[in-house]
Amino acid sequence: MTSLPERHVMVQAMLESNPLFEGVFFTAVKTTRIFCRPTCPARKPRPENVEFYAKAEDAMTAGYRPCKRCTPLQLKGDAPAEVQTLLQEMEKAPQKRWSDAELQQSGLDPVFLRRWFKTHYGMTFHAYARARRLGKALGQLEQGESIDAAALDHGYQSLSGFRDAFQHHVGTQPGKSKDARVLVFSRILTPLGPMLALAEDRGVVLLEFTDRPALPAELEELKGRYGYSILPGAHPHLSRLDAELQAYFAGQLLRFTVPLHMPGTDFQQKVWRALLDVPHGETRTYGELARQMGQPLASRAVGRANGQNRLAIVVPCHRIVGAGGDLTGYGGGIPRKEHLLKLEKKALEQPTLFSEGAVSA
Incomplete structure (x- = not known):
């Protein structure tokens, strides 16, 4: 059985509806015989x-x-059935423009859709639909289709309107689409909460919990410093990442x-590659990682x-500790962090799939 945090910690998290404990434990009320998430909005039990x-x-x-x-x-963040159906319809007919009526x-x-997409994708439903059409x-352009065909196939009646929207979202004109630096993003649901994943053809670039405070700054850095445009969509790397995350959480x-x-x-990059060498189920201190890199005085950096x-x-x-x-x-x-470390130690006791990772700089 996976070990739990100390009882007083869980009680406090339950009383505060602390989202950081999502997936770490479940609360079960003896008087009602009902169990809940730690963030359940119902009245808190004794x-x-x-x-x-x-x-x-x-x-x-x-x-x-x-x-x-x-x-x-x-799983927390799972789309309601009606939203899942809508997303499927959008994939079948990407050229369709959905009015409120x-x-x-x-x-x-x-109103519900606007709030749900804003919460889970950081944009309204209509903004998501526009970005998905452009993606x-x-x-289509990358596969050699003409600009006219790409515009008409995705609901644009005006080429000038298509060019303006393309420039705004992708950062270049349709005729220069091969020069575009685009990150495709999707949400991945995990037992510890939803995560945002971004990838391009060289690999996955970002994977973060959606409630991480630094996430907006990370996205701005990718757009500003590295020149990426970010669009919703599907990518083989994201599908593979989703499958591997499910296997990881299953031990x-x-x-x-x-x-x-x-x-x-x-x-x-040197630090991040060193992190990849820290074995599953083990931890290192900042000083140990610095020495491993051959820079023993660089623990703060x-x-x-x-x-x-x-x-x-x-x-x-x-896996890095004080x-x-x-x-x-x-x-x-x-x-x-505590849950992940416990999960990894437990996984070492079970039959596991071991393989090497592939990384590009």
């Missing part, structure tokens, strides 16, 4: 009436039933194999570069 479980199946085995309000059997006729609330058009993967691309300074890592979990900055072994500094939150 601590003496609560039991804590590491997994939803453990709570069900103990005779508890899932809460209908916080739906603990679903059409959404309402389909039984969808435009599809870019793919069946010791090392990620998805290609990575890590833009940064020479020193940052190593710490800064460690915190600037954009690839959570895959580049395992969570000099006394304390779990200092993790952008995803200390509860997640």
